[in-house]
Amino acid sequence: MTAIAVLGSTHMDLVAYTSRAPGRGETVTGRAFLTVPGGKGANQAVAAARAGGEVVMIGAVGTDAYGPLLRANLEDAGVGTGLLRTVDGPSGTAHIVVEDGGSHAMVVVPGANATLTAIGPDERAAVAAAGLLLLQLELPLGVVTEAARGARSMGVRTILTPSPARPLPDALLDAVDLLVPSEHEAAALCGHDDPHAAAHLLLRRVPEVVITLGPKGCLYAARGGEAVLFPAPEVTAVDTTGAGDTFVGTLAVALAEGRAVPEALAWASAAAALSVQRPGASTSMPYRGEIDAA
Secondary structure (H helix, E strand, C coil), X not given: CEEEEEECCCEEEEEEEEXXXXXXXXXXXXXXXXXXXXXXXXXHHHHHHHCCEEEXXXXXXXXXXXXXXXXXXXXXXXXECCCEEECCCCCEEEEEEEECCCCEEEEEECHHHHHCCCCCHHHHHHHHHXXXXXXXXXXXXXXXXXXXXXXXXXXXXXXXXXXXXXXXXXXXXXXXXXXXXXXXXXXXXXXXXXHHHHHHHHCCCCCEEEEXXXXXXXXXXXXXXXXXXXXXXXXXXXXXXXXXXXXXXXXXXXXXXXXXXXXXXXXXHHHHXXXXXXXXXXXXXXXXXXXXXX
């Protein structure tokens, strides 16, 4: 199995389904509600574990009722939780509205995730033992940067999902091997809406970029080569929540296994396509056998 470390967030997703999201000052009636374990870090950990990776989660949950549920969800997926801290106070939550057609919007309340401001010797040892480190931006930026720089010093490959989008310091990007933004995040990072132009600009700061384009697929670019568009499978989306995390977690396993980039991207795209056909985030993520059969 492929060892992957994930430093990231855990949230309980509170998901309301409705025909359309409310406008400012407006109330709409929903048709369903789900409480689903999530968080970008936890989602990527679950996706990687279901895809066949040996995954350890570095993060924090609270002492509220959600904390044990978030931990159990990771353990049920086969993710190691020995480095998942329990801290006083509430766990993180994400308040999500999903429209008919699958598009969504959310508000994230960090909770326990905000307490993770530094990593210790055990966390550094877990990163050193991994073949790859997954990072996102739902933890304090300082600890994300610390982890990326530590991984670089130990020769561990790092993949960063720059979400939620924000200006990123050179100290972080200098330690990132592969950046995986959505097209909206890429535009926010470089100020250009065209994905090809955005990829060109982002390659000034990182050696490889994959820009996810939703149903249009993804754009891969590396320094010294031409950008290549990889189409996504055509499916009917039910809920796009967690699709990007499914893509990244599965891609990490494929790359850590040594697969060529085109094969790795096709495999990750197949996993994401399966996930959007099911409700929820972590609950929608496919297993390795499903991805292979897609």
